[in-house]
Amino acid sequence: xxxxxxxxxxxxxxxxxxxxxxVAFLFAPIFVVVLFSFNEPGRKLANxxxxxxxxxxxxxxxxxxxxxxxxAYPDLTSAFYRSVRIALxxxxxxxxxxxxxxxxxxxxxxxxxxxxxxxxxxxxxxxEIVLGFSxxxxxxxxxxxxxxxxxxxxxxxxxxxxITTTVKARIRGFDWRLEEAAADxxxxxxxxxxxxxxxxIAPGIAAAALLTFAxxxxxxxxxxxxxxxxxxxxIKIWITKRSSIPPQINVFGTVVLVLSLALSIGGLLxxxxxxxxxxx
Amino acid sequence: MALGGGGGAKPxxxxxxxxxxxVPWLLLGPGLAWxxxxxxxxxxxxxxxxxxRGGLSNYSNVFSDNGEVILRTFVYAFVATxxxxxxxxxxxxxxxxxxxxxxxxxxAAVVLPFFVTYLIRTLAWKILLFxxxxxxxxxxxxxxxxxxxxxxxxxxxxxGALLYNFLPxxxxxxxxxxxxxxxxLLEAAPDLYADGRRTFFKVTLPxxxxxxxxxxxxxxxxxCGDFVNAELLGGDRQxxxxxxxxxxFLRENFRPQMSALSFVLMLLILGGVLLYARVLxxxxxx
Numbered sequence: 001x002x003x004x005x006x007x008x009x010x011x012x013x014x015x016x017x018x019x020x021x022x023v024a025f026l027f028a029p030i031f032v033v034v035l036f037s038f039n040e041p042g043r044k045l046a047n048x049x050x051x052x053x054x055x056x057x058x059x060x061x062x063x064x065x066x067x068x069x070x071x072a073y074p075d076l077t078s079a080f081y082r083s084v085r086i087a088l089x090x091x092x093x094x095x096x097x098x099x100x101x102x103x104x105x106x107x108x109x110x111x112x113x114x115x116x117x118x119x120x121x122x123x124x125x126x127x128e129i130v131l132g133f134s135x136x137x138x139x140x141x142x143x144x145x146x147x148x149x150x151x152x153x154x155x156x157x158x159x160x161x162x163i164t165t166t167v168k169a170r171i172r173g174f175d176w177r178l179e180e181a182a183a184d185x186x187x188x189x190x191x192x193x194x195x196x197x198x199x200x201i202a203p204g205i206a207a208a209a210l211l212t213f214a215x216x217x218x219x220x221x222x223x224x225x226x227x228x229x230x231x232x233x234x235i236k237i238w239i240t241k242r243s244s245i246p247p248q249i250n251v252f253g254t255v256v257l258v259l260s261l262a263l264s265i266g267g268l269l270x271x272x273x274x275x276x277x278x279x280x
Numbered sequence: 281m282a283l284g285g286g287g288g289a290k291p292x293x294x295x296x297x298x299x300x301x302x303v304p305w306l307l308l309g310p311g312l313a314w315x316x317x318x319x320x321x322x323x324x325x326x327x328x329x330x331x332x333r334g335g336l337s338n339y340s341n342v343f344s345d346n347g348e349v350i351l352r353t354f355v356y357a358f359v360a361t362x363x364x365x366x367x368x369x370x371x372x373x374x375x376x377x378x379x380x381x382x383x384x385x386x387x388a389a390v391v392l393p394f395f396v397t398y399l400i401r402t403l404a405w406k407i408l409l410f411x412x413x414x415x416x417x418x419x420x421x422x423x424x425x426x427x428x429x430x431x432x433x434x435x436x437x438x439x440g441a442l443l444y445n446f447l448p449x450x451x452x453x454x455x456x457x458x459x460x461x462x463x464x465l466l467e468a469a470p471d472l473y474a475d476g477r478r479t480f481f482k483v484t485l486p487x488x489x490x491x492x493x494x495x496x497x498x499x500x501x502x503x504c505g506d507f508v509n510a511e512l513l514g515g516d517r518q519x520x521x522x523x524x525x526x527x528x529f530l531r532e533n534f535r536p537q538m539s540a541l542s543f544v545l546m547l548l549i550l551g552g553v554l555l556y557a558r559v560l561x562x563x564x565x566x
Contacts, residue, residue: 011476012378019374022367023389026447029404033396036407057410097311104307116308123319125497127505129522130546133529134322137329137539157318160311218398220508221522225529237399241512245403253400260395264388 098163170204
């Protein structure tokens with residue numbers, strides 16, 4: 001780019017190699033997750049027969065078995081579906097609560113805003129184990145038995161902060177006088193919200209909702225402390241790991257990876273198209 | 281960015297009726313109530329719970345029983361955070377300054393680990409570090425590890441996995457702060473006879489420090505509270521605070537002590553965060 005290229009070449013090459021190495025470090029386990037979904041753990045006996053192992057830690061032999069029999073562990077499958085259902089409820093509740101909060105914080109000037117912002121940031125600055133254990137203390141003191149409802153409560157608690165901060169960042173630049181213009185042109189409050197406000201804030205909300213879905217699906221530490229006997233997908237893995245780690249776990253992991261990739265690529269392309277429309 | 285439109289940086293509340301004092305609180309109400317009941321009150325309950333049966337002696341017991349674990353937890357988290365800066369800063373710099381049209385692709389690569397369930401990607405590290413897996417094999421081959429040496433159940437395994445799991449939280453904020461730097465400043469520096477190194481240390485690095493601070497908190501805090509990595513990749517001598525709480529959270533008798541332990545962990549971290557918030561303001565943190 002600039003002059004002095006001769007002197008610059010050496011450090012910038014080191015930088016490139018370093019960046020590549022770190023990306024490889026980030027990719028290595030992902031590669032392993034996908035690869036080991038095609039593994040059949042176990043070993044070959046002297047007589048040539050195959051003994052299947054219970055722990056998918058070592059490469060045995062290539063097999064499509066885990067993909068064909070993805071439902072071989074119905075408990076694992078049902079735990080996965082349970083996690084998805086919980087995540088959907090969490091997204092619904094926390095998106096509504098979080099969007100309302102972000103609208104209040106971006107659109108209005110009021111006393112106590114600093115404290116509200118602080119309260120929103122604090123849950124994000126606390127380790128999950130503290131959040132989870134303090135919530136458990138509350139449930140124990142109040143004699144609330146743990147289950148799906150307490151899991152949802154816990155997830156919404158930390159997701160509201162994520163939603164609010166994400167949506168807030170996305171809608172900060174919006175010119176709110178457009179709402180006034182709509183009202184001046186005779187639109188009532190609902191119509192104004194529906195036709196002006198919502199289309200503008202929708203992309204930000206959608207992105208935040210996706211993030212929340214992933215956070216809820218993936219959460220382990222807080223969930224584990226407040227789940228009672230209910231098993232979410234991560235909890236199921238945590239519990240079975242003592243007796244077996246079947247490759248089906250990796251099949252689910254790979255499916256989640258591919259779906260999230262597809263969704264984000266779709267979202268990115270959609271955003272790009274919208275961007276083109278608005279700049280026109 | 282599509283939202284930018286004609287808005288720009290309007291003052292807050294522009295075009296709104298200032299008389300509607302109760303409207304923001306109506307919008308905030310449900311969310312604030314949720315946070316108050318399920319975040320603020322539990323923290324008070326935690327504090328109260330840490331003082332029942334034994335009072336302050338719960339705290340002295342926490343330190344005498346788990347002193348080593350507490351120290352180890354903060355050392356692990358600290359080392360993981362420092363290593364995350366060392367690994368993450370150059371990557372963030374590369375993405376922000378040199379990646380050109382590969383920027384989006386590289387950013388996607390950084391967040392890709394989040395698309396794999398936390399427990400599953402940590403289990404993948406167990407596969408990589410297992411007995412005669414690739415990492416151990418390589419270390420034996422280079423002679424860095426003695427013939428029967430293991431990687432699993434070592435400090436390095438746990439710290440490495442913490443580093444891995446929270447590295448994206450370091451890279452992204454540093455990237456954001458580097459990306460925000462006005463490029464004209466970087467062009468002005470050589471005009472004023474600063475060489476590359478001087479430009480970096482006098483201009484780029486200071487301007488990216490907010491990102492380094494944010495990234496450090498986002499790496500350090502979850503590392504402090506984690507028990508998954510120590511459980512899956514470490515042994516008895518790699519236990520962290522989280523493991524102690526995880527082992528005892530269902531035992532009625534241990535609850536006051538566990539509350540005290542959580543409270544200590546929280547206070548130590550909170551101290552750091554408040555210091556940070558004072559320096560940079562809470563808006564930046566979010």
